[in-house]
Amino acid sequence: MIHVAVDAMGGDHAPAEIVAGTVMALKEEEGLRVTLVGREEAIAAELEKHQYPRDRLDILAAEEVIRDEDQPSVALRRKKNSSMMKAISLVKEGEAQAVISAGNTGALMAGGLFILGRLGGIDRPAxxxxxxxxxxxxxxLLDVGAxxxxKGKNLIQYARMGQVYSRRVLGNDKAxxxxxxxxxxxxxxxxxxKKAYEGLKGQEGFIGNVEARDLMLGTVDVVVCEGxxxxxxxxxxxxxxxEIFHYxxxxxxxxxxxxxxxxxxxxxxxxLKKRLDYAEHGGAPLLGVNGLVIKAHGSSRALAVKNAVAAQAFRFVREDCVGEMASYFEKQ
Amino acid sequence: MIHVAVDAMGGDHAPAEIVAGTVMALKEEEGLRVTLVGREEAIAAELEKHQYPRDRLDILAAEEVIRDEDQPSVALRRKKNSSMMKAISLVKEGEAQAVISAGNTGALMAGGLFILGRLGGIDRPAxxxxxxxxxxxxxxLLDVGAxxxxKGKNLIQYARMGQVYSRRVLGNDKAxxxxxxxxxxxxxxxxxxKKAYEGLKGQEGFIGNVEARDLMLGTVDVVVCEGxxxxxxxxxxxxxxxEIFHYxxxxxxxxxxxxxxxxxxxxxxxxLKKRLDYAEHGGAPLLGVNGLVIKAHGSSRALAVKNAVAAQAFRFVREDCVGEMASYFEKQ
Structure with a gap:
């Protein structure tokens, strides 16, 4: 059974859409178990609206909520009992293997890094x-701001982490x-x-430089850059x-x-709008930490939450991406 | 009389559209004189198609042409007799006050910097x-790749150059x-x-940070970043x-x-497409050199060339932007 912790209180449409997306994910993957973390009554009220497998869904009560305007470092220190930090702690304690939140990005990255710690051999997360x-x-595309x-060596590590993700989660065998x-x-x-290029040259799957203009053509599986x-x-x-849609x-x-x-x-x-909306493709995984943290877009609706839980977190854990990254970087 | 040198051979639609745009500019500004630099016969053949003020238009013969695939440093050393380098040299010699080309961007920046030299007090161009x-x-928006x-001090200089441009050429008095x-x-x-922020803090017109997402809203006159x-x-x-237009x-x-x-x-x-096309708004000025170099988009048609010559170069020289930048930076 793969166990995912979901921060039920983060994002513009929490908890309703977060709960709805979680229920969708549980129906899609029978080997999935979820703990929804947040205000118990609010979550329970949302769950009333759905039919779901009760033996695979738990609630962990957390009264505090991290707001978008909270400073990440302050949230990390003072809001230990928030839904987000408690959800991350479930991974730290080995209860869950992945955590998802649509809340404050900075706080989630700080919490993910400091509570879970870096993966052995990784200097900086992405x-x-x-x-x-x-x-x-x-x-x-990584890193987008973690x-x-x-430094050059960080970009080289990003390349490998991105390849593992593309191969294992998206199924691009020769990413x-x-x-x-x-x-x-x-x-x-x-x-x-230039330094990163020297380090990547000759590495498996490295195909050289790509310009930003060509990113959306999809000719490359993984693109690395600094945050x-x-x-x-x-x-x-x-x-x-x-702007274009506005016009x-x-x-x-x-x-x-x-x-x-x-x-x-x-x-x-x-x-077209749906196609261009990267939130539709799931959330943004924070790679290089001990476990998996996924940042869902703040505007995530149920479908995006379902994708983050079932298509991203579930597969990432099932395919043991953390294990593969760890064994690769330990050898370095 | 303001004298602008135009590389007639650069760009996808040279010389036809370059010549046509130049003629439009001459009709718009009576105080403008242009020297078209390039293959004499080809330029003359294009000029046949137009009515234009003969006393304000000259041709300077240059047989060589710099190609898009030419390495900038090689073009600079080996193609001194190219239309682009000869056009730049007209500014160096004090004949012309500005030069415009729709050709190889790297070669134009290298030529502009090495032939004209940096403006006193400026460490790096933008x-x-x-x-x-x-x-x-x-x-x-500057710098986009010069x-x-x-370093932080370069960004601080970009800010000032951008303000002078916005004020004098675009008419934003309090840029x-x-x-x-x-x-x-x-x-x-x-x-x-962070370093640039410290240096800019308290400077006239500095309004803080802006995110890339808000750039197209136009809430700020000048935005600085590294190349x-x-x-x-x-x-x-x-x-x-x-991509959106493709879809x-x-x-x-x-x-x-x-x-x-x-x-x-x-x-x-x-x-909409026209509105979003920055080439329509004229070319990209290389700021921080002794004179003015404008890179017109490679796909420039007559209207874009006209804008680069009449709306950008003409006003830049008339308003003595180089003089204002020089006197500001000399005091620093």
Whole structure:
């Protein structure tokens, strides 16, 4: 039985959508057990609305909730009894093997790193996102902000962790990995990526540099970069898509042509928005810690929660990704 | 009379669109003189197609052309007689005050820096782009790749150069400047932006951090970042917009609903594409050199060339931006 701890109180639609997504996940995977952590009454009230396998779902009471505006370091020190920190502690105690939260990203990363600790041989953790691509399968992009001021050796470790994730969780047996750079040719970029390039050269699956422009084509399974750059990239993609949809809405409401055209194109535009929404592809795994921490998007609805629990956490644990990373890095 | 040198041979649509845009610019600004640099016969053949003020347009013959695949350092050393390098040299010799090319970006930056030299008080140059925003006026984003491994003091210089540009060329009298960062709060980010933040704090017009997601809202006139990050950001925006239009096309051709809806929305979608295309807003000025170098997008058509010549280079020189930057930095 694979046991996942879910912070029921994190995110814009907690606890309703978190509970609903958890129930969906339990129905999808029979070998899954979940502990929902948070305000008992609120969770119980939501559970009333669903039919679910009672023997595989528990509630762990936690009255405190970490807010988005809480400073991560303060949340970590002062909110030990929060739903998020108690959920992480279930993994630390060996009760659960993975934890999921749609709450405060900084607090979750800090909690994941300090409560669970780093995986042996890993110097710095990385937060990975699943970038939607043209070929359907997402590209794993890491780090998008877990570590600031990374060094070349960190990027080399990210590459390996990303490959394990892509292979084991997404099923890309020969997962290729590329370095995000300003140009495709070797020798391009800043000191950091030049160093990382030297270290990655000749490693299994390394295919060279990739430009940000080509990320969404999905030609590469795994793309590594340092956290500041990855964070910018992710937010630029989000921001651009948001602006385009804003303008399309404006055009649609500007004239009768637009209104009619818009209503006809609506199903297609909705499909497109869904396709581009990386939250639909599940959450962002924090890799390089002892266990698995998944950050679900703050706006996650039930489907995204279900994907994070059943498609990501469940498979990650079943395929023993932590074990594979640990044995690889211990040999280094 | 303001004299601009134009590389007639750079870009995907050279020389036809370059010549056409130059003619448009000459008609718009009576105080403008242009020297077109490149293959004399090809330029003359294009000029045949237009009516233009002959007393304000010259041709400077240059047989060599720098290709996109040429290494910048090699182009700089071996192609001194190319249209691009000869156009830059016109500024060096004091003949022209600005130079524009839609050719090889790396070669143009290398040529601009090494032929013209740095402006006194400036340690490293920055390439600035005009990001299209919701409010209409573009936001000046710099550096997008002129300098790798920038330091805090470089970012502080970029801020000032960007402000001068925004004020003098775009007419934002009280141009505000922000630092691109992973979060809006002070204290966020990597060592580089923390250092830059300290240096910018208290400076005229500095309004703090801005996230990549908010860049296109246009709430800030000038946004500074280091070149690697800026390059990623720009390409991520380009790539995302390109992907979305690719998917929209797919949806449009997938069904009769899509076809009809698409044909009705077409004018709106075209307007949108134009609005998002930063090439429409003119080229990317290389700031911090002795003179002005403008990189027009490789795909520039006549209108973009006209904007680069008349709206950007002409105003930049008329408003003596180089003089203002020089006097500011000499005092530092």
């Amino acid at each position: 937060l990975a996102v699943m970038v939607p691509t043209r070929r359907g399968k997402p590209t794993v 570590t600031m001021d990374a 290729g990995v590329a370095l995000l750079n300003v140009g495709a040719e070797a020798g391009k970029g800043n000191d950091l990526v 500041f750059v990855g964070n910018m990239l992710l937010k630029a993609m989000e921001g651009t898509a948001g 399309v809405k404006q055009e649609v409401s500007a004239s009768w042509r637009g209104k009619l055209g818009g209503s006809l194109l609506l199903p297609g535009l909705k499909r | 390439l600035a782009v005009m990001v299209p925003t919701r409010r209409g006026k573009p936001t000046v 300098t790798m491994d920038a 505000g400047v922000a630092l691109l960062n992973v979060g809006a709060e002070a204290g966020k980010g990597n060592d580089l932006v 690697f990050v800026g390059n990623m950001l720009l390409k991520a925006m380009e790539g995302t917009a390109g 929209v096309k797919q949806e449009v051709s997938a069904s009769w609903r899509g076809k009809l809806g698409g044909s009705l929305l077409l004018p709106g979608l075209k307007r």
